[in-house]
Amino acid sequence: MRFPGAHVLSVSQFERSDVERIFEVADSMRPYAHRERMTKVLDGAIMGNMFFEPSTRTRVSFGCAFNLLGGEVRETTDIKASSLTKGESLYDTGRVMSGYSDIIVMRHPQAGSVAEFAKASRVPVLNAGDGPNEHPSQALLDLYTIKKELKSRQQNIDGMHIAMIGDLKHGRTVHSLSRLVSLYSKVKFTLISPRELAMPEAIVEDLRTRGHQVVETEDMESGLISNDIVYLTRIQEERFASKPEADLYRGRFRLNQSIYTQYCQPNTVIMHPLPRDSREEANELDNDLNQHPSLAIFRQTDNGVLVRMALFALTLDVCEQVDKSSREV
Ligand code: CP
Numbered sequence: 001m002r003f004p005g006a007h008v009l010s011v012s013q014f015e016r017s018d019v020e021r022i023f024e025v026a027d028s029m030r031p032y033a034h035r036e037r038m039t040k041v042l043d044g045a046i047m048g049n050m051f052f053e054p055s056t057r058t059r060v061s062f063g064c065a066f067n068l069l070g071g072e073v074r075e076t077t078d079i080k081a082s083s084l085t086k087g088e089s090l091y092d093t094g095r096v097m098s099g100y101s102d103i104i105v106m107r108h109p110q111a112g113s114v115a116e117f118a119k120a121s122r123v124p125v126l127n128a129g130d131g132p133n134e135h136p137s138q139a140l141l142d143l144y145t146i147k148k149e150l151k152s153r154q155q156n157i158d159g160m161h162i163a164m165i166g167d168l169k170h171g172r173t174v175h176s177l178s179r180l181v182s183l184y185s186k187v188k189f190t191l192i193s194p195r196e197l198a199m200p201e202a203i204v205e206d207l208r209t210r211g212h213q214v215v216e217t218e219d220m221e222s223g224l225i226s227n228d229i230v231y232l233t234r235i236q237e238e239r240f241a242s243k244p245e246a247d248l249y250r251g252r253f254r255l256n257q258s259i260y261t262q263y264c265q266p267n268t269v270i271m272h273p274l275p276r277d278s279r280e281e282a283n284e285l286d287n288d289l290n291q292h293p294s295l296a297i298f299r300q301t302d303n304g305v306l307v308r309m310a311l312f313a314l315t316l317d318v319c320e321q322v323d324k325s326s327r328e329v
Contacts, residue, residue, distance in 0.1 A: 004317035025310035039326035042071035048101035065308035094120035139176035166233035256286035
């Protein structure tokens with residue numbers, strides 16, 4: 001794809017070479033993210049950070065990434081404080097807000113909403129999660145983390161075994177991550193979920209069509225055996241009609257030290273997009289694994305800054321200028 005000026009709405013936009021390019025730029029951002037160097041490459045630029053659903057890491061890491069490149073961030077974080085509640089369309093909102101920003105990051109509860117907004121925008125729009133549909137930047141940071149974790153074990157994404165566990169029906173991170181991983185070859189996916197919360201059929205079919213092996217199961221213990229990566233997700237309560245309906249599934253699949261030791265092969269990388277639901281009735285990823293060297297969840301969150309810096313640099317076409325407008329700290 002051609003990055004300069006592009007919207008990033010879905011991982012379906014990417015070829016494998018695009019993903020590798022994003023990772024290459026993300027690697028080059030490390031000295032800036034670690035405050036070893038400073039750049040002002042986006043000095044004077046404004047990012048509109050529009051979050052109409054709760055967020056901790058996506059909103060803040062997109063903001064940090066833009067600040068680390070020298071730009072300013074304008075936050076819109078409450079749908080009730082926006083004229084969308086007066087009946088204004090996403091199209092009009094997109095047209096207006098793109099007059100105030102050089103790039104917009106947006107999260108919204110409806111599938112397809114960010115794409116609708118982007119149709120009217122005169123500046124690039126990055127999808128930070130549109131309902132249960134997609135979360136492209138999360139999938140990129142997840143795959144970037146997978147690549148790094150596997151490399152430290154002399155392994156590759158091609159041929160890896162990954163288990164995805166939890167609410168695979170509503171989890172936009174697993175939708176985007178599966179599609180992104182499908183660009184690689186001969187991956188084995190073990191999809192562990194209650195039958196009612198299975199991965200959408202269209203995604204499973206697509207994985208099989210691209211030559212990947214897919215096993216779907218409700219049995220976590222057998223599904224955990226012989227994976228390189230286990231990727232857990234929480235029950236997405238906000239996508240259910242009611243809390244009691246979500247409660248039916250909460251706590252069904254839990255990973256803790258004892259289960260990990262018993263069923264996972266040693267060194268299996270443990271991932272989660274976060275937030276994990278640490279309430280007793282859910283607790284899909286137990287705190288007793290917090291010190292485990294294979295727990296990669298906080299390496300994922302750190303890598304989010306690098307990947308989001310790369311997305312800004314590529315879509316605003318400043319990759320070549322980052323180093324030129326920099327100095328040592
Ligand atoms: N992973 C993720 O999207 O986290 P937030 O909802 O906190 O942004």
